[in-house]
Amino acid sequence: MTAASGRAGALMEIVDLHVGIDGTSILKGIDLTILPGEVHAIMGRNGSGKTTAANVIMGHPDYEVEKGDVLLNGDSLLDEDPWERARQGVFLSFQYPQAVPGLQVGNFLRKSVASIRGEEAAKGADFRKELNEAMDQLKIPRSFLSRYVNDGFSGGEKKRFEILQMMLLKPKLAILDETDSGLDIDGIKTVASGVNAAVRGTDSGALIITHYSRILEHVKPDFIHVLIGGKIVASGGPELATQLEENGYDWVENVAAEEVA
Amino acid sequence: MPDNQEAREAVGDYKAGWKDTENSTIRFDFGLSEEVVREISKLKEEPEWMTELRVKAYNHFVNRPMPKWGNTSALGEIDFDSICYYLRSSETTEKDWDDVPEEIRNTFDRLGIPEAEQKWLSGVTAQYESEAVYHSIREDLEKQGVIFLDMDSGLKEYPDLVKKWFCSVVPLTDNKFSALNTAVWSGGSFIYVPKGVHVEMPVQAYFRINAKNMGQFERTLIIADEGSSIHYVEGCTAPSYSTDSLHSAVVELIALPGAHIRYSTVQNWSSNVYNLVTKRGIAHENAKIEWVDGNIGSKLTMKYPAVILKGEGAHAEVISVAYSGDGQHQDAGAKIHHLASNTTSKILSKSISKNGGRGTYRGQVTVSPKAENCKLNVVCDALILDEESRSDTYPTMEVANPTARCEHEASVSKVSDDQLFYLMSRGHSEEEALAMIVNGFFEPFTRELPMEYAVELNQLMALEMEGSIG
Numbered sequence: 001m002t003a004a005s006g007r008a009g010a011l012m013e014i015v016d017l018h019v020g021i022d023g024t025s026i027l028k029g030i031d032l033t034i035l036p037g038e039v040h041a042i043m044g045r046n047g048s049g050k051t052t053a054a055n056v057i058m059g060h061p062d063y064e065v066e067k068g069d070v071l072l073n074g075d076s077l078l079d080e081d082p083w084e085r086a087r088q089g090v091f092l093s094f095q096y097p098q099a100v101p102g103l104q105v106g107n108f109l110r111k112s113v114a115s116i117r118g119e120e121a122a123k124g125a126d127f128r129k130e131l132n133e134a135m136d137q138l139k140i141p142r143s144f145l146s147r148y149v150n151d152g153f154s155g156g157e158k159k160r161f162e163i164l165q166m167m168l169l170k171p172k173l174a175i176l177d178e179t180d181s182g183l184d185i186d187g188i189k190t191v192a193s194g195v196n197a198a199v200r201g202t203d204s205g206a207l208i209i210t211h212y213s214r215i216l217e218h219v220k221p222d223f224i225h226v227l228i229g230g231k232i233v234a235s236g237g238p239e240l241a242t243q244l245e246e247n248g249y250d251w252v253e254n255v256a257a258e259e260v261a
Numbered sequence: 262m263p264d265n266q267e268a269r270e271a272v273g274d275y276k277a278g279w280k281d282t283e284n285s286t287i288r289f290d291f292g293l294s295e296e297v298v299r300e301i302s303k304l305k306e307e308p309e310w311m312t313e314l315r316v317k318a319y320n321h322f323v324n325r326p327m328p329k330w331g332n333t334s335a336l337g338e339i340d341f342d343s344i345c346y347y348l349r350s351s352e353t354t355e356k357d358w359d360d361v362p363e364e365i366r367n368t369f370d371r372l373g374i375p376e377a378e379q380k381w382l383s384g385v386t387a388q389y390e391s392e393a394v395y396h397s398i399r400e401d402l403e404k405q406g407v408i409f410l411d412m413d414s415g416l417k418e419y420p421d422l423v424k425k426w427f428c429s430v431v432p433l434t435d436n437k438f439s440a441l442n443t444a445v446w447s448g449g450s451f452i453y454v455p456k457g458v459h460v461e462m463p464v465q466a467y468f469r470i471n472a473k474n475m476g477q478f479e480r481t482l483i484i485a486d487e488g489s490s491i492h493y494v495e496g497c498t499a500p501s502y503s504t505d506s507l508h509s510a511v512v513e514l515i516a517l518p519g520a521h522i523r524y525s526t527v528q529n530w531s532s533n534v535y536n537l538v539t540k541r542g543i544a545h546e547n548a549k550i551e552w553v554d555g556n557i558g559s560k561l562t563m564k565y566p567a568v569i570l571k572g573e574g575a576h577a578e579v580i581s582v583a584y585s586g587d588g589q590h591q592d593a594g595a596k597i598h599h600l601a602s603n604t605t606s607k608i609l610s611k612s613i614s615k616n617g618g619r620g621t622y623r624g625q626v627t628v629s630p631k632a633e634n635c636k637l638n639v640v641c642d643a644l645i646l647d648e649e650s651r652s653d654t655y656p657t658m659e660v661a662n663p664t665a666r667c668e669h670e671a672s673v674s675k676v677s678d679d680q681l682f683y684l685m686s687r688g689h690s691e692e693e694a695l696a697m698i699v700n701g702f703f704e705p706f707t708r709e710l711p712m713e714y715a716v717e718l719n720q721l722m723a724l725e726m727e728g729s730i731g
Binding site for chain 2: 094104
């Protein structure tokens with residue numbers, strides 16, 4: 001066992017993860033550990049490998065794990081299919097949620113909850129109540145339920161729908177891939193309230209992937225990691241987001257380069 | 262005529278039918294001839310005009326060449342001499358469920374008919390092989406004066422009504438397979454809805470091919486008198502058999518002025534069945550005819566529900582889905598003829614092909630020179646699930662009046678890996694995810710069905726998606 005994977009009680013551990021797609025290396029050795037109740041953020045520019053990290057944790061079939069491991073509660077996820085990971089408590093809020101014409105939101109939510117939390121959780125008045133409360137919190141109208149999944153949704157509606165799913169599926173580990181992009185400040189606050197409700201004061205954890213520090217002001221992550229060129233070049237507390245905001249990614253890059261030198 | 266000779270040779274040792282003591286079954290040997298046709302009519306104690314109509318139709322069938330379009334190679338494989346043209350598995354038409362022979366009742370129990378009846382049915386004609394064995398009409402229907410019988414009983418009890426309308430929509434010379442049906446038809450439904458009567462609940466019949474080499478030639482005739490309405494639902498499930506089977510039905514609808522007929526079908530044939538069906542309706546002034554038509558399975562389906570918009574202000578709708586899997590070809594679509602002014606029509610066709618299956622949309626919409634201000638809308642969408650499968654579209658519009666407003670849209674799509682991954686990330690296996698996409702694609706059709714049929718169709722498609730991955 002490596003030192004990283006030895007942390008007792010870790011919710012998720014990423015250990016020396018190397019990932020490629022179509023023969024190109026994208027992630028070049030990442031280590032990250034999330035304890036229950038913690039919120040981590042990964043920040044980085046476009047093309048730094050953020051979405052790859054999210055997709056690999058969820059099990060996207062196009063990516064090849066060249067080396068390393070991803071563990072949930074001490075067990076490797078890498079041999080598990082995406083739906084098995086979902087049933088074990090991994091959730092990904094997609095940067096680009098897919099439309100499924102003809103599949104009604106209400107039915108889809110019920111089936112997903114039944115699949116992940118069990119048939120009982122998706123039945124009766126309790127589920128209806130839970131659903132209504134979550135929709136109210138996210139300011140989603142009831143008429144939403146009879147629409148088709150992401151079909152003709154605005155950018156903001158798609159992101160709210162991702163968070164609605166997260167709240168209902170009650171994941172152990174929620175990964176939010178650029179959920180804040182394309183949202184106005186009200187949308188960001190709404191999404192942040194959803195994340196806080198799902199993680200704070202629970203045993204769950206969250207990994208927020210973002211370009212910008214705005215959402216982090218409302219979620220207040222415990223740790224921030226900066227991903228550049230497939231490697232985490234800096235990690236720190238919330239203050240790192242402020243420094244990034246002021247000085248830009250070049251600053252981190254320079255600092256990291258000096259450290260290596 | 263070589264066909265004729267072959268047919269005669271094949272039935273050289275024709276016997277006048279034999280009786281299976283176990284099931285009280287009368288069945289003919291394989292193959293067809295004029296004698297067989299006459300014998301069928303005689304056994305049914307039909308009026309002479311029907312016998313002669315059958316014989317004329319038989320001769321037309323024999324002389325008419327095979328269609329030269331569609332899947333001609335599959336059509337060429339039909340061996341008419343290996344088909345049994347008449348089989349009666351139960352002596353009489355039963356009125357009461359308890360009187361239906363147990364073996365047959367078990368089959369229908371598995372199809373859930375009695376339970377379904379409580380919820381949805383206004384009456385049941387459950388066709389077991391060639392004849393209705395169970396037939397009931399709810400009292401309220403009888404009180405309203407609605408006639409709902411199997412076609413054989415309809416002919417016996419209402420010969421004048423049948424004579425007036427039979428072959429009035431699909432003439433016996435219409436096509437080779439409708440001629441065959443007219444020659445050897447057996448079973449099917451006969452419905453007459455009196456003026457102004459609205460049948461609130463869907464009326465339902467189950468059909469089932471259940472014997473090896475059993476051709477099924479049911480004949481359905483629905484007449485909705487002025488200002489009346491009815492929704493007829495027909496469902497088919499067929500067990501698998503190793504030899505080819507022919508299903509060639511004819512359905513005729515007559516919607517008199519102001520009447521509304523909706524005819525819904527979900528058919529799931531085993532993959533050796535030829536399903537060659539002629540469905541056509543005539544809509545008079547301000548009448549409305551809707552075909553809701555789902556085709557799953559079969560070796561080859563050729564079916565183009567048609568509406569002739571004969572009266573001013575009439576409306577036609579054909580909503581259809583087709584699913585073709587391995588070795589299957591669904592050649593389906595719609596035909597609508599605008600003969601009168603201010604008539605409107607809508608076609609929505611959706612097809613899915615998988616595992617080398619082939620889906621063909623073949624549609625024809627015509628507007629006659631005298632028909633002013635017609636509106637027509639055609640949408641056909643295809644979903645192809647893998648590289649081996651195929652989809653073709655042959656839309657034809659012949660518009661001879663410049664005031665017509667025509668709209669046509671067509672799309673072909675594939676299931677993307679990202680779509681599947683999205684659904685899988687919500688706890689659904691790859692098969693479940695695929696079924697969700699497929700059922701979503703069919704949803705504009707499914708929502709038109711009575712709920713139990715919608716559920717059945719969704720389950721069927723989920724079953725079809727099993728084992729389709731990897």
